[in-house]
Amino acid sequence: MDVKYATSVIWMIIVQLPLHLSFVHKKDLLPHPANLTLQILNRSLQLSWDCNALKELSNITEFWISVKAPHEKNFTPLQEVKCSAGETKLELQTHVTLKVDIQINEKTTHFTREIVVIPEGMEETAASNATCELYVTSMRCYWNFGKNAPDDTNYTLLLIQNNSELQCQHYENDQQRRTGKCEIPDLKINEAEMSTILLEGNNKKDIQIYAKRFEPLSKEVFQPPTNISLIFTKNEVEFYWSQPKTFYTAANHCFKYQMQDSRGNIEPDIDAKYTYKKDISSFQEECPLRMRARGKDTCYMDTNWGEWSEELKCGPVPPSSAINIITYTAIAAAVIIACLVLLLLCMRSCKLLFPAIPHPRKYSLKPTNQEKELVILIFCPNIC
Secondary structure (H helix, E strand, O other): OHHHHHHHHHHHHHHHHHHHHHHHHHHHHOOOOEEEEEEEEOOEEEEEEEOOOOHHHHOOEEEEEEEEOOOOOOOEEEEEEEHHHOEEEEEOOOOOEEEEEEEEOOEEEEEEEEEEOOOOOOOOOOOEEEEEEEOOOOEEEEEEOOOOOOOOOOEEEEEEEOOEEEEOOEEEEEOOOOEEEEEEOOOOOOOOOOEEEEEEEOOOOOOOOEEEEEOHHHHEOOOOOEEEEEEEOOOEEEEEEEOOOOOOOOOHHHEEEEEEEOOOOEOOOEOOOOEEEEEHHHOOOOOOEEEEEEEOHHHOOOOOOOOOOOOEOOOOOOOHHHHHHHHHHHHHHHHHHHHHHHHHHHHHHHHHHOOOOOOOOOOOOOOOHHHHHHHHHHHOOOOO
16 A cells, blocks of 8 residues: 555646646746836926846737726726836826736736835925816816925816817915915817816926826716796796706706706606606795706716705786686787788788779870971971
8 A cells, every 4th residue: 555655646746747837937938027117298298217127028918007096096097008118108107006917818817016106305395185177168177285395385287188278367465364266267178088187386396296187078067957948827827948058068868857846845856858747736826946967977067056046936826717718818928929820811912813994095195395396397397
């Protein structure tokens, strides 16, 4: 038994040893990029590396780069690039974490590297909590001063989209609260393309820059619905409105609406319709109300509720008899107008079918002075 057991162990070692050596050999051959560095150059992120992979693996090895902001839990894919490229250019973002994963033939390897983007300058001097809001014709941005930024610090805001830059000109700084605000009027950008806001301090050597990516489409603050009106019927009140004015042309189905009465009751979300009916018995004698709108996820719009409209004073609810009188009066007026129009059309048709007979032309029998002179010349030439 001992001899058989020893023989089986020897065979197991002989059989498994090449497999183990092969596994170790392949693992050692996996590319481990050297000199992986990140720099901020010309308002962009420059990531470079030495591929450090065998020739037969360099063309099938890719870097998968993803990003995560401090308040986010998951990484968002940014770019895929060949290991053999040696470098890549990324859109500028600061105070975020970049993750680099290596894939060979679309299979993730064990290599992962995370890099936090920290710009040059004194720590915690960059602006923070920057956010922008898009309105019908403008954009407003807000931020907090850096914790260690000097009291005389002023930040300059740039809006970058593709290769174009737009510098904000209208600033409002609150030195006591250490907050800043800037508005860009008459804004003209592509609302569906990712943009970058860049905040630079007046002392560029000491103050860190702040850069944040965002999609303008998802940052619009919606104005109230327009043309809000209502009509009383016998048992219902019908509401009518138009969609709010927006920075871009939005489809009708991209909005939801809310309605609030004087008692603070809010109607359930009203889908993208421009009419809504409510039982007249639920109204008070006075029924002030207001409306607001928000976008839908399916349209990639801001889903936060926009601004409330002004209160609509609909006045006392008219009794049903008054409604009937108004209805009958309107019908009678419409009938009278229709009869007058038909009468005018008939008169015009009669003139076209039976035109007036012209009168014979009247000729004067009294000769004119020219005719008298002509007669004298003919019959009395010697006298002339």
